[in-house]
Amino acid sequence: MDNEIAFIGEPIRKQKRKSIKQNRFFKTEAKEALFAADNYYKAVLSHFICGAACGGFIYLAQLAPKLISAVMTGGTAKALTGVICALLYILSAVFFCLFFAGVYRLASELESEPDVEHGKPELTKMSVMLSPVADISSFRRTLGISLVLLSALTLSALPSVFVISQSAKLGLPPAATVAVNAAVVFCSVFSALFFIFLLAPLPYVINGNKDIKAFAAIKTSAAASLTGMWRLYSLLISFIPLILLSAATFGVLLFAYTLPYMTVCFARAGGYLYNLYVTERKFEK
Numbered sequence: 001m002d003n004e005i006a007f008i009g010e011p012i013r014k015q016k017r018k019s020i021k022q023n024r025f026f027k028t029e030a031k032e033a034l035f036a037a038d039n040y041y042k043a044v045l046s047h048f049i050c051g052a053a054c055g056g057f058i059y060l061a062q063l064a065p066k067l068i069s070a071v072m073t074g075g076t077a078k079a080l081t082g083v084i085c086a087l088l089y090i091l092s093a094v095f096f097c098l099f100f101a102g103v104y105r106l107a108s109e110l111e112s113e114p115d116v117e118h119g120k121p122e123l124t125k126m127s128v129m130l131s132p133v134a135d136i137s138s139f140r141r142t143l144g145i146s147l148v149l150l151s152a153l154t155l156s157a158l159p160s161v162f163v164i165s166q167s168a169k170l171g172l173p174p175a176a177t178v179a180v181n182a183a184v185v186f187c188s189v190f191s192a193l194f195f196i197f198l199l200a201p202l203p204y205v206i207n208g209n210k211d212i213k214a215f216a217a218i219k220t221s222a223a224a225s226l227t228g229m230w231r232l233y234s235l236l237i238s239f240i241p242l243i244l245l246s247a248a249t250f251g252v253l254l255f256a257y258t259l260p261y262m263t264v265c266f267a268r269a270g271g272y273l274y275n276l277y278v279t280e281r282k283f284e285k
Helices: 016-033 040-073 075-109 126-133 136-170 174-197 202-208 214-238 242-246 252-284
Strands: 115-117 118-123
Touching: 016 040, 016 136, 016 214, 016 252, 040 075, 075 126, 075 136, 075 202, 075 252, 126 136, 126 174, 136 174, 136 214, 174 214, 202 214, 202 252, 214 242, 214 252, 242 252
Parallel strands: none
Antiparallel strands: 115 118
């Protein structure tokens, strides 16, 4: 069974530059969903809430040393500062995962043509953002998935941190040191993105089984994502010009358009991969 998107008028096996056409397909669907009805403000607001909540913990971590030094000094103050800052950064990472799970869930449910019942469109509500933590079972599952992801990202970052900290002691020429550091950072980023992309179909996995446990959800999501991992990498690469443009606007375009657009786009890609995975399993049976 071919696991490619079929473009009308072109046989699948004869299509050229499939990844570009697939990216265009996902982006077109994402734009239509993002700008349908009142979806745009919901997508932007959800990202703002996520960023503000996590940014608050990071701000407190930056402020903690000044507050502690104002009331005490010495080794105790230094140790307390380290512990509090570490806890705040950990909380920031955990809360980011929890909030972004809601943001991504919301993005996955935005529709370009909302269902119409009794003459009124059935629109996605902002409350969907809270669905990953809506009850104890959902909270435990989301927390478990978040901790697994954070552990994987930490393991991805450790090699680059170690190599960069030790590269100056190896006595290599400056150019060689820069090349080694760049290569290690690239590998770490590549592996971190791999772990993140494994969870791209996650909202659709949970929708298919509301009572699924954290590790079972991760396993199913990973199996679905692996059927087309390169699609997700190529999709991210296609956003590089827009990301650079957003940086030139000092982040204004990033929050106003780029991040919501990318999130909806990856949600569409994740949904496609999950549907493909389910279809292939039914076909094999």
